[in-house]
Amino acid sequence: MNARRVRSAVAVAAVLGGTLLAATPASAHVTVHPATLPAGSSDVELTFRVPNERDDANSIGLQVFFPTGLPLLTVDVRPVPGWTSTVDTRTLATPLHTDDGTVSRVVSDIRWTANAGGIAPGQYEDFAVAAGQVPSTPGPIVFKSLQTYSSGQVVRWIEVASSQDPDPQSPAPVLTLTPAPATAGTVAAASGTGSSDAGGLAVAALAVSFLALAGVVVLLVRRRPGGSPP
Numbered sequence: 001m002n003a004r005r006v007r008s009a010v011a012v013a014a015v016l017g018g019t020l021l022a023a024t025p026a027s028a029h030v031t032v033h034p035a036t037l038p039a040g041s042s043d044v045e046l047t048f049r050v051p052n053e054r055d056d057a058n059s060i061g062l063q064v065f066f067p068t069g070l071p072l073l074t075v076d077v078r079p080v081p082g083w084t085s086t087v088d089t090r091t092l093a094t095p096l097h098t099d100d101g102t103v104s105r106v107v108s109d110i111r112w113t114a115n116a117g118g119i120a121p122g123q124y125e126d127f128a129v130a131a132g133q134v135p136s137t138p139g140p141i142v143f144k145s146l147q148t149y150s151s152g153q154v155v156r157w158i159e160v161a162s163s164q165d166p167d168p169q170s171p172a173p174v175l176t177l178t179p180a181p182a183t184a185g186t187v188a189a190a191s192g193t194g195s196s197d198a199g200g201l202a203v204a205a206l207a208v209s210f211l212a213l214a215g216v217v218v219l220l221v222r223r224r225p226g227g228s229p230p
Contacts, residue, residue: 032173040136060118061148074132
């Protein structure tokens with residue numbers, strides 16, 4: 001009986017282990033870091049992390065598409081040893097006016113190509129860019145990406161989570177812009193308003209106290225002998 005139980009436990013463990021091993025590659029996908037930023041942030045660095053989820057090929061190429069509706073301004077690419085980067089741009093229909101001047105062209109996509117071996121199985125590489133400013137509107141920014149392997153396979157990381165599919169098989173990297181925190185000027189204005197309100201209440205309270213005190217004095221005068229009104 002004990003031997004049969006041991007054999008059954010080993011079989012179950014083997015099945016679970018095989019299932020976990022089979023599911024592991026699906027969890028390794030292209031991601032962007034940081035995953036969240038305050039809307040309107042400037043001088044930020046975005047890093048695209050690319051793991052090799054294959055055991056029979058190297059990852060030799062990455063192409064990241066930048067958003068068209070909410071463009072990132074003045075994107076610069078950090079060199080990666082062993083890789084060549086190519087930046088494609090597009091002309092905006094309406095130029096954007098910034099503190100640094102007018103921007104009429106923005107990055108549409110960036111391609112990184114390995115000069116030698118690329119990313120070996122079980123390894124990853126980081127590809128970083130510097131953005132002058134992210135959009136001031138809170139919400140998600142999707143960076144659809146294509147990952148190329150030495151076998152010729154191209155993995156399309158382009159799916160976006162939705163209520164119908166909250167956990168897509170090939171998710172695109174997503175940067176979520178959160179509402180910008182209140183500025184010091186806004187806080188100061190709010191504090192000033194509060195101080196004015198408090199001052200007004202204090203004056204009103206003082207006036208009420210004075211009137212009450214006057215009423216007490218009048219009452220005492222009326223009750224004092226010989227203090228009756230004429």
